[in-house]
Amino acid sequence: MNIPNVNFPNVNHLIHAYRVAPWRVQRQWIGNALLAVVVFAMVAALYLNVTSRTAIAGREIQDLTDAIASSQQVSSDMQTQLASLTSASAMEKRAREMGFRPVQPEELEYLVVPGYVAPEAVDLSSTIQPQLNALTIPPEYNQSLLDWMDERLVSRSIQ
Amino acid sequence: MRQQYARRSRVLAGALALFALAIVVQMTRIQNSPEADVFRQESENYAYEWRTFYPNRGEIYDRNGRLLAGEKIVYEIGVDLTVMTDAHAISYAVADALNLDYNQLMEVIQNPPEGISYIVLADYVDASEALYLQDLKKALNDQAPEGSVGGLTGLQFKSHPQRSYPENALGSNILGFVNREGKGYFGVEEKYDSLLAGNPVTVLVPTDPNKAFEIPHAPDGTTLILSINRDLQAAAEDILDTALGTYGARDGVIAVMDPQSGELLAIAVSRRMDLNQFWNYGAVYDSATEFNPVISKTYEPGSVIKILTMAAALDSNTVTPETTYLDTGSVLIGGVTIENWDKNPWGIQNMVGCLQHSLNVCMVHLSTQMGATTFYNYFDAFGFGHLTGVDLAWEAPGRLKVPGDEDWYPVDLGTNAFGQGVAVTPIQMMAAASSVANHGRMVIPHVLYAMVRDGRQYQVPEQFGATPISTQTADTLNNMLAVSLEDESSLALVPGYRVAGKTGTAQIPVNGIYDSEQTNTSFIGWGPVDDPQFMIYVWLERPTESPWGSETAAPVFSEMAQRTAVLLNIPPDWVRQKLVSK
Numbered sequence: 177m178n179i180p181n182v183n184f185p186n187v188n189h190l191i192h193a194y195r196v197a198p199w200r201v202q203r204q205w206i207g208n209a210l211l212a213v214v215v216f217a218m219v220a221a222l223y224l225n226v227t228s229r230t231a232i233a234g235r236e237i238q239d240l241t242d243a244i245a246s247s248q249q250v251s252s253d254m255q256t257q258l259a260s261l262t263s264a265s266a267m268e269k270r271a272r273e274m275g276f277r278p279v280q281p282e283e284l285e286y287l288v289v290p291g292y293v294a295p296e297a298v299d300l301s302s303t304i305q306p307q308l309n310a311l312t313i314p315p316e317y318n319q320s321l322l323d324w325m326d327e328r329l330v331s332r333s334i335q
Numbered sequence: 336m337r338q339q340y341a342r343r344s345r346v347l348a349g350a351l352a353l354f355a356l357a358i359v360v361q362m363t364r365i366q367n368s369p370e371a372d373v374f375r376q377e378s379e380n381y382a383y384e385w386r387t388f389y390p391n392r393g394e395i396y397d398r399n400g401r402l403l404a405g406e407k408i409v410y411e412i413g414v415d416l417t418v419m420t421d422a423h424a425i426s427y428a429v430a431d432a433l434n435l436d437y438n439q440l441m442e443v444i445q446n447p448p449e450g451i452s453y454i455v456l457a458d459y460v461d462a463s464e465a466l467y468l469q470d471l472k473k474a475l476n477d478q479a480p481e482g483s484v485g486g487l488t489g490l491q492f493k494s495h496p497q498r499s500y501p502e503n504a505l506g507s508n509i510l511g512f513v514n515r516e517g518k519g520y521f522g523v524e525e526k527y528d529s530l531l532a533g534n535p536v537t538v539l540v541p542t543d544p545n546k547a548f549e550i551p552h553a554p555d556g557t558t559l560i561l562s563i564n565r566d567l568q569a570a571a572e573d574i575l576d577t578a579l580g581t582y583g584a585r586d587g588v589i590a591v592m593d594p595q596s597g598e599l600l601a602i603a604v605s606r607r608m609d610l611n612q613f614w615n616y617g618a619v620y621d622s623a624t625e626f627n628p629v630i631s632k633t634y635e636p637g638s639v640i641k642i643l644t645m646a647a648a649l650d651s652n653t654v655t656p657e658t659t660y661l662d663t664g665s666v667l668i669g670g671v672t673i674e675n676w677d678k679n680p681w682g683i684q685n686m687v688g689c690l691q692h693s694l695n696v697c698m699v700h701l702s703t704q705m706g707a708t709t710f711y712n713y714f715d716a717f718g719f720g721h722l723t724g725v726d727l728a729w730e731a732p733g734r735l736k737v738p739g740d741e742d743w744y745p746v747d748l749g750t751n752a753f754g755q756g757v758a759v760t761p762i763q764m765m766a767a768a769s770s771v772a773n774h775g776r777m778v779i780p781h782v783l784y785a786m787v788r789d790g791r792q793y794q795v796p797e798q799f800g801a802t803p804i805s806t807q808t809a810d811t812l813n814n815m816l817a818v819s820l821e822d823e824s825s826l827a828l829v830p831g832y833r834v835a836g837k838t839g840t841a842q843i844p845v846n847g848i849y850d851s852e853q854t855n856t857s858f859i860g861w862g863p864v865d866d867p868q869f870m871i872y873v874w875l876e877r878p879t880e881s882p883w884g885s886e887t888a889a890p891v892f893s894e895m896a897q898r899t900a901v902l903l904n905i906p907p908d909w910v911r912q913k914l915v916s917k
Contacts (some may be wrong), residue, residue, distance in 0.1 A: 249496055252406040253462070259402035259501035265570040279898050281831065286906040288914060294904065298400030298560060304792035310775065 202328055338847040386540045390533035391496060393556035395510060395523060397565040398598075398784050404510055404524070404610075406497040411494050413455040414444055419489030424458075424475075428487055431455050432468050452493070459515065465492050500610035506568045508604045508627035509561070509782060511728065512613040515517045518614075523559065523782060525728035530557040530786070558787040562598035567591060568629050570898045571603035574891060579605055581881030584856075589895055590629050590761055594769045594861050594870040596797055596805035597778030599725075600903075602629050624730055630730045633758035634874075637841025638676075638884070639692045639859045640754035642816065643767055645690060647713035648701040651810040656686045656815055666696045669746030673699050676840065691819035693838065695753045702752035704847045710748060711737045714757075716803035717767035718777065724800075725762050725780045755849075756839055761857075761872050766800065768859050771816075772835070772867040775809040817864045827860055828888035829896040831907030836860020836892065838884035843877070853877045856884035858892040863908050869899045 194200065260266070315324075359531050365371060395404035412433075414425055426440040440456060447454055469492055475485030500515040511522025519528035533556030571589045579587055584605075591601040604627060608619040624631040634891065648654045664680030675681065675695050681688070689697035702710045715721075720735035734745040735757050750756040762780055770777040777800035784794045804812075816835035820827055827836055839857035842849035856878055861870040873888040881887050899905070906914075 203667035209862060246494075248391065249408055249494065252394075252496065253408040255402060256407045256501055256555070257899045258501045262401075263502045264505055264565055265503070272477070279901060281901055284901065297398040297562075297784055298396065299792055300400065300558065300560065300785075300787045301398065301792040302787075 227321065340612045372740065381542060383539045383541050385537055385649045387535050387537045388551055388553045389517070389552035391555045391623065392498060392513065392517065393531040393558040393787075395531075396558070396560045397563045397568075398561060399566075400560075401565045402501055402504060403563075403565070404498065404500050407493055407494040408462055408494050409458075409497040410460045410462065410494050411451055411455055411458045412460055412465065412468065413491050413493070415489045415491055416444070416447060416452050416454065417489075419444070420484055421486040421488075424486030425490050428468060428471055429456050429490070432464055432471075433460060446787055459497055462914075463507050465494075468492070502565070503609045503611060504607040505565070505572065506563060506602070507607045507610050508629070509563060509568075509599075509602050509727065511608060511626075512610045512616075513863070514613065521623075521729060522727050523561065526726050527557075527559060527783070531559065532556050532622050536544055553791060555792060559783060560785040560787065560792070561782045562593075562600060562784040563602075563782060564600045567899060567902050568601040568603065570902060571601040571895060573609070574895050574898065575603045575605060576871075578875065578887075578891045580875035580880065582875055582891075584875040584877060584887070586628070588629050588761055588872070588874045589891070590765060590872045591895070592769070592778075592780055592870045592872075594765075594772035594778065594867045597766075597769065597799075598784065599780055599782045600716075600869070602627065602782075604628055609823050624731065626729065627727060628874075629761045629872075630725055630727050633731050633733045633760050634855055635755050635757065635841045636697065636759050636764055636857060637754040637839035637845065637855065639760070639764060639768075639837050639857050640757065641690060641693060641752070642771060642812070642859070643699050643714065643717050644701055644710075644752045645686065645815070646771055646804050646808060646812050647710060648705060649686075649812060650713070650804040651705055651709050653685055653701060653704045653709075656811060657685050659685050660689075660697065660700055662694055662696050664696065666699045666749070667748035668699055668703065669744055671746040671749075673749050687815050687819055687822070689791040690815060690837065691823050693840075699749035702748050707738050710752070711735070713803060714751070716801050717770065718763055718800065719757060719759055719767065723760075723762050723766040723780055724798075725766075726783050727741075731760055731764070733760055733763055754839060761874055764859055765870055765872050768861075769870060770801075771804050771809050771812050772861040772870055773809070774806045775798075775804045811863055820860075824833065826885065826891045827858055827896075828902070829893050831909070832862045832896065832900060832905075833864045833908055834860050834862035834896060835864050837869035838889050840882065840884040850883070854882040854884075855883070856888045858884055858888035860892050860896070862896060863905070863911070865908075866911070868903065868905055869896065871895050871899065 315327075360660075384494055391406060394402060394406075397403055412429065419425065422441060422508040423442045423633065426437050426444060429435060435457065443454055443456065468487075468490065471603075472485060472487035472490055475487050476666060477485075479485045493724070497515075500507075500510065500512075507522075509522050511524035511526075513519050513524050517532060519525040524531065533554060536551045536553040538551050575587055575589045578584065578589075586605045588605070589603040590599065592599050606619055606625055607730065608615055620626055640715040649656070660683070662675070664675055664678060664683050673695055676693060681692055681694055681696075684692070684694065684697060686697075688694075689701075696722075714735055716736070720733055722732050723729050735751075736747055738748075747756045752818055766777055766780055769780075779798045781795070781798070781799050783795050785795060813835050816837060817833055820834065820836060825838075827838070836859055839859070841855045841857070842851070842852050843855060844850070855874065855876055857872070857874040859870070859872045861867045871892050873891045875887050875891070878887045
């Protein structure tokens with residue numbers, strides 16, 4: 177088998193020709209452009225994804241806030257219903273139906289109970305910490321990327 | 336050939352680039368044009384809106400934690416015209432469920448105002464009625480053929496809170512009511528309206544549904560705890576209603592107060608309204624003063640005021656309990672002859688007898704002995720003619736004429752001493768008499784016991800008024816009043832408890848002349864005398880069974896005092912004394 181006589185200068189020429197071939201330059205331009213498009217699309221998709229997720233999170237917070245308000249309304253409603261069922265007239269009616277009657281003063285017997293402390297009036301203090309009026313959703317959940325950039329630019333210009 | 340394609344391509348690329356550049360230039364131009372500013376401003380106007388969030392109104396409790404005023408859920412029922420399919424079905428169902436006029440509903444639905452897509456058919460609908468309509472709508476939807484919707488499609492329900500009073504008419508005169516706009520009228524609801532209503536929060540809200548915003552927390556209105564005892568209030572109203580029937584009185588009141596603190600425990604009046612139907616106000620009352628006569632209605636109190644004339648006389652050292660005078664049955668003052676209630680002379684009497692027999696002539700004797708300046712200074716110090724400061728809306732100041740007033744005459748010095756010619760409210764009488772029961776110091780009557788805000792309860796500090804008489808005078812008079820009741824075996828006496836008090840029978844002035852037949856009867860008393868824990872005022876208007884306070888108001892006081900002792904767990908005197916001796 178004969179080995180071809182390699183002419184190195186010719187090879188270099190071919191490589192150079194390959195590198196500067198017009199179609200290759202075009203492909204490079206197209207590739208770079210496509211890369212830019214892909215990067216832009218990725219950033220856009222990421223932005224869209226984050227924005228939509230924050231919007232959904234914000235909506236969920238609103239829904240939960242609505243649910244809390246609704247639950248409080250229902251709680252107040254049920255408390256009022258309970259008060260109606262145990263109103264003075266309702267309790268007296270039930271007591272009479274069960275055979276009770278108002279006690280007469282002469283029927284009362286007062287006993288001395290050591291250590292007994294007469295009950296004071298009601299105390300409606302709650303152990304639940306009061307809810308502050310300040311907004312508590314962090315800006316990450318209600319601020320878009322553009323809002324954030326805008327805020328940064330404004331704060332920088334103020335500095 | 337290839338070069339030709341290349342040139343064409345370059346021309347095309349250039350044209351496209353120019354076109355793109357033109358677009359960019361045009362965009363930039365539009366963005367910076369004067370019209371753009373207008374559009375930008377317009378969009379900003381619509382991008383956000385101010386929205387007000389109203390807090391829940393504070394609740395009202397009695398001193399034992401019984402809810403007196405709360406909130407219940409009611410519904411607004413309306414129609415979304417954009418999705419409505421059957422106006423007849425909706426009109427019929429709503430008219431039937433809510434007892435409304437079908438034709439009127441049809442008219443409203445079929446002829447909506449221009450540009451309106453939602454119409455309110457009814458508001459403040461009870462939950463049960465709204466639930467019935469909701470179930471009906473769902474059932475019709477379920478039964479609708481495949482691909483179609485039920486006849487009530489478009490019917491919408493929006494829940495919202497409404498003030499509710501679980502005790503209905505009980506203590507209505509104390510609570511007052513809230514109208515549908517959320518404004519309080521009368522009583523506690525009006526007096527503490529701003530506290531109960533809380534502070535609405537107004538915030539800028541984005542209209543873009545994709546922009547999340549947090550609904551601000553508007554703190555609930557302040558919850559109030561009243562000094563009122565619900566069971567005692569119910570008992571007072573029950574006793575008053577019975578008394579009105581027994582004695583044939585037109586109207587009446589019973590008020591119970593702790594004379595040591597000024598806490599009002601019960602205020603019963605004869606005219607009461609179901610607060611859940613506040614729109615019936617006009618049918619129940621003729622004027623605003625009738626809503627709570629204890630604080631709003633002035634009248635000539637009659638002999639109950641003799642307590643204070645005697646207090647002034649004792650405190651100014653004009654007399655002592657043992658001072659005697661000769662009662663001739665009549666006395667001339669300012670050109671007018673004043674007589675005793677029975678027009679008879681009672682001979683020589685000391686000051687206990689003077690109170691015991693309720694002698695007008697004795698009172699004229701005392702006021703003239705004191706002199707107008709001293710007498711009116713004391714009555715002014717007792718608070719007559721001034722507001723007591725009770726924390727209920729619509730308090731009236733009454734009227735005390737004094738020398739120098741155009742309508743004051745010398746005879747007034749005599750008549751004022753036994754309760755004529757002076758206009759007071761029951762709450763003024765109680766505040767003034769509290770000085771006698773409370774060792775000389777007057778209390779400021781009040782119904783607010785505590786406030787609850789943000790989960791914390793704040794007690795209302797004790798407040799006291801003037802000290803018009805000395806401790807010694809108060810204690811002496813306290814004993815004199817108790818003895819006078821015991822000596823005459825008054826119907827006001829309370830078995831097991833020593834009480835002090837005084838009856839009142841006042842003629843009623845009609846067109847400037849006292850009516851000879853109709854009277855206002857009253858009784859003010861407190862007990863136990865050594866440690867007063869209740870003060871009760873009874874006023875019966877125009878009783879027909881008897882014109883005398885000793886026969887009408889006094890027994891009502893006794894009954895109320897007995898019920899009060901039971902409900903407040905006040906042991907009889909002998910039990911307390913036994914406990915103290917241990």
